[in-house]
Amino acid sequence: MAELTSLRAAVGSLVRDGDVVAMEGFTHLIPFAAGHELIRQGRKNLALVRMTPDLIYDQMIGAGCARKLVFSWGGNPGVGSLHRLRDAVEHGWPGALELEEHGHGDLSNAYVAGASNLPFAVLRAYAGSDLPRHSDAIRFIECPFTGERLAAVPAVRPDVTVIHAQKADKKGNVLLWGILGVQKEAVLAARQSIVTVEEVVDELEAWPNACILPHWTVSAVCRVPGGAHPSYAHGYYGRDNMFYQAWEAISRDRESFQYWLKRHILDTEDFEEFKRVLQEGMAKEVG
Amino acid sequence: MSAQAAITATEMMTVAASRLLRNGDVCFVGIGLPSAAANLARLTHAPGVVLIYESGPIGAKPDVLPLSIGDGSLAETADTVVSTSEIFRYWLQGGRVTVGFLSAAQIDRFANINTTVIGDYAHPEVRLPGAGGAPEIAACAGKVILVLRQTARSFVERVDFITSVGHLDGGDARKRLGLTGQGPAAVVTDLCLMTPDPVTKELIVTHLHRGVSPEKVRAATGWKIRFAEAVEETPHPSTWELDTLRQLQRRTALAHGRPAEA
Numbered sequence: 001m002a003e004l005t006s007l008r009a010a011v012g013s014l015v016r017d018g019d020v021v022a023m024e025g026f027t028h029l030i031p032f033a034a035g036h037e038l039i040r041q042g043r044k045n046l047a048l049v050r051m052t053p054d055l056i057y058d059q060m061i062g063a064g065c066a067r068k069l070v071f072s073w074g075g076n077p078g079v080g081s082l083h084r085l086r087d088a089v090e091h092g093w094p095g096a097l098e099l100e101e102h103g104h105g106d107l108s109n110a111y112v113a114g115a116s117n118l119p120f121a122v123l124r125a126y127a128g129s130d131l132p133r134h135s136d137a138i139r140f141i142e143c144p145f146t147g148e149r150l151a152a153v154p155a156v157r158p159d160v161t162v163i164h165a166q167k168a169d170k171k172g173n174v175l176l177w178g179i180l181g182v183q184k185e186a187v188l189a190a191r192q193s194i195v196t197v198e199e200v201v202d203e204l205e206a207w208p209n210a211c212i213l214p215h216w217t218v219s220a221v222c223r224v225p226g227g228a229h230p231s232y233a234h235g236y237y238g239r240d241n242m243f244y245q246a247w248e249a250i251s252r253d254r255e256s257f258q259y260w261l262k263r264h265i266l267d268t269e270d271f272e273e274f275k276r277v278l279q280e281g282m283a284k285e286v287g
Numbered sequence: 288m289s290a291q292a293a294i295t296a297t298e299m300m301t302v303a304a305s306r307l308l309r310n311g312d313v314c315f316v317g318i319g320l321p322s323a324a325a326n327l328a329r330l331t332h333a334p335g336v337v338l339i340y341e342s343g344p345i346g347a348k349p350d351v352l353p354l355s356i357g358d359g360s361l362a363e364t365a366d367t368v369v370s371t372s373e374i375f376r377y378w379l380q381g382g383r384v385t386v387g388f389l390s391a392a393q394i395d396r397f398a399n400i401n402t403t404v405i406g407d408y409a410h411p412e413v414r415l416p417g418a419g420g421a422p423e424i425a426a427c428a429g430k431v432i433l434v435l436r437q438t439a440r441s442f443v444e445r446v447d448f449i450t451s452v453g454h455l456d457g458g459d460a461r462k463r464l465g466l467t468g469q470g471p472a473a474v475v476t477d478l479c480l481m482t483p484d485p486v487t488k489e490l491i492v493t494h495l496h497r498g499v500s501p502e503k504v505r506a507a508t509g510w511k512i513r514f515a516e517a518v519e520e521t522p523h524p525s526t527w528e529l530d531t532l533r534q535l536q537r538r539t540a541l542a543h544g545r546p547a548e549a
Contacts, residue, residue: 074414078353078543101417103419103421103422103423104418105372105422109375111372123380124426124427125426126426127464127465128449128452129422130403131422149465178368179362185370185372234359
């Protein structure tokens with residue numbers, strides 16, 4: 001049953017050190033505010049699952065939250081590398097990071113398997129690829145009906161899934177639209193879930209086929225306007241492409257990353273203060 | 288800027304790649320160079336091409352090139368938007384995609400694709416972004432067209448890591464692996480156009496872009512590249528193609544503050 005609560009309280013009560021945590025949103029609706037809150041509360045040894053780690057996991061990996069990353073594409077979209085992810089893989093900083101690699105079709109359907117309470121997902125891929133040779137999490141099975149050799153990947157079953165959505169009503173029913181990624185599947189695959197939303201409304205006023213997570217499938221709903229920045233929230237604000245480009249310089253070396261992390265996340269109370277500090281910094285640079 | 292301005296190598300590559308898409312194609316589009324070429328095709332000779340992006344949009348018609356694979360402009364202009372799991376399950380694996388349009392960090396003589404690591408997997412020299420949707424696209428799309436810049440570092444005898452399978456070690460390897468798609472049918476670079484030999488599946492240069500010598504292609508290839516018996520010049524971009532591409536890039540630069548394909 002969804003509890004309407006603060007993001008600080010939700011993270012404090014639902015996420016434990018060592019948990020398997022999925023924070024989903026495909027370019028769109030990435031739960032950055034929640035990622036910051038996990039960093040602020042000093043969560044450690046997390047196994048982070050996400051199709052596209054994006055800046056949100058680059059920040060969390062650089063801040064030392066992760067022991068493992070399960071992913072399918074780890075770049076800064078349209079810009080280049082995720083330098084904190086690369087530093088962890090190439091040099092073990094700030095700690096060793098175990099990688100479990102997949103493809104998008106594979107990982108997206110591993111969430112479907114998790115939501116379906118099945119042990120694995122099956123797909124036609126990876127014949128001839130080197131990925132299965134370096135991963136225990138991609139194996140082959142024979143179809144019991146046709147004998148065809150197919151790839152199998154284990155279901156994703158997070159302890160906690162975190163997503164951002166446009167709206168919730170006061171009961172905690174959640175509505176999202178636009179590019180949906182695998183958020184619904186990721187929430188239904190998880191034991192518990194946190195949803196941050198742009199706004200809490202009296203009525204969702206949604207079409208019958210709209211993508212809705214009923215309140216009884218969600219553990220906590222938190223109102224965090226702008227909580228997907230610098231990704232975007234369809235109908236609310238656009239993607240901050242300038243920030244994605246600025247991240248290249250911020251994240252490239254450890255010192256500038258640590259300075260940014262301290263000033264924007266560790267030394268701020270919450271996402272509201274983060275937004276203020278970010279705006280002041282941007283204003284200074286532009287001025 | 289008009290068609291009189293000198294054509295850049297990137298423009299030549301983008302136009303040459305765009306021509307490989309046809310009106311009836313359903314194209315699964317990778318970000319970057321493939322996206323520029325696919326949208327140029329849609330805006331010129333193939334207005335009926337259906338563009339599918341892995342984030343979920345089907346029939347996307349973006350006015351500017353997306354910076355990322357999940358930009359809002361893709362959703363707003365699409366015929367429908369489905370979940371990512373559905374895109375791969377019903378639409379790609381379901382056999383509805385005729386062409387996969389991809390790029391790569393490294394390819395080899397049999398057009399195998401590496402986007403994972405340079406060097407050893409456990410101790411990489413360079414950690415690349417990884418697979419994305421390419422392993423599934425390479426397996427299931429009707430055929431694959433690759434677009435990438437050609438250098439001796441990116442065109443190697445044997446890729447360090449096969450992320451997404453091309454023609455593996457050549458011949459009928461794909462058939463033996465049970466792959467449903469035909470695999471790479473063309474590789475378009477800033478220098479030339481290559482297609483796999485019908486039997487051996489080794490990449491062979493069939494067209495050179497204007498002003499590019501065979502020596503230049505040899506120097507930019509990490510194996511002893513073969514040329515077709517009669518190598519032709521790639522048809523030069525028309526004014527219409529070039530103007531359309533430049534207008535698209537200008538709109539994109541205005542929207543993102545820089546060209547999306549750079």
